[in-house]
Amino acid sequence: MTETASEPRKSRLPAWLRALRPKQWVKNILVFTAPLAAGRLTDLPVLQACALAFVTFCLISSSVYLINDVRDADADRQHPSKRFRPIAAGELAVAPAIVLAAVIGVAALVLAWLVSPLLLATVAFYWVLQVCYSVFLKHQPIIDLAVVAAGFLLRAVAGGVAADVPLSQWFLLVASFGSLFMVAGKRYSELKTLGDESGTRPSLESYSLSYLSMIWIVSIAVVIVCYGLWAFEQSGSQLWGVAWNAISIAPFTLAILRYAMAIDAGRAGEPEEVVLSDRVLQALALLWIAPVAISVFA
16 A cells, blocks of 8 residues: 655645646647647747737636636545645635635636637636536546546647637647557556545546556557658758757657656656656757747747
8 A cells, every 4th residue: 555645834825826727728729729839829929819818718717726626625525635725624624625625717718708609618618518517427437538638638728719810630639649658647646646545536546557557658659640741741840950840859859758757757646746846847848849839939
C-alpha cells in the first residue's frame, strides 16, 4: 500500500478561492494555441478574443470543479490527497459552493456570448459534458477518458472559434491525441500512486497499469507523427534559409518524453503541478515555442 499523503502547506488563500482550483487555470492557456499556430496571435482583436476566452474557461471550469467537489465530497474524504480540498475538509459549506458555481457559470456564459456565439456554444457544451461526467459518465470505462480529453480539446477549439481562426486538420489531431495522452497519463499516475487505495476512485477499478500505459504510449506516437507532418508541411515557408517549424520537432518531442517520465513515475496525477514545477520541461517548452514563433510571426 502506498503511503498516505501528508497534509499540504496551509494556503493563505480563502477557502472559496482555493475551491476554484486556480492552479488548474494553466490548462486554459490552450485557448491561445490555434491562433498561435496560425500566426494570428499578434493581431490585437485576435489576442483580445483569446484573452476573453481564457477568462471564460477559467470561470466555467471552476464552476464545474465546485459541482464535482460537492458531489464527491464524501469520496474525497477517503482519498489521501483530495481530502484536503475545501469542501471535503469542511472549510467551505455546500450551499455557498453551489451558489458560487451558479454565479461564475452564468458569468462565463454571458462573457462567451459577448465574444462570439460559437464560443458560447463551445463553453455551454463543455459545461454540459463535464457536468454529465461528474454525475455519471466518470463511472463508464473509456468514456470517462474521452470526456476528460474532450475538455482539453474544447479549450483548444475555443481559441479558434473566439478569434474566428480556421482550425487545421493537423492541429485538431495533435490536440485530440495530446489530450488523450494527458488524461490516460493522469489516470496511470493516479492508479500507480494510490495502489491498494485505488478503490477510493471507482473509475480506476476498471483499468490496469498496462492498459493505461498502452493508451498513452499510442497517443504519444500519434501526436509526434501528426506534429511532424504539420511541421514539415509548413517548412516550405523559411526565414533566413531555416525551416524553423521543422526545428521545433526536436524540443516538442523531448518535452513530450519529459512529461512521459513524470507519468511513468506516477507524478502526473495533477498535470498542472508537473508543468509548474518541472524547470527542464518549462525550458523545453520555451525552446519549442521560440522556433514556432519565429516561423509564424517573423
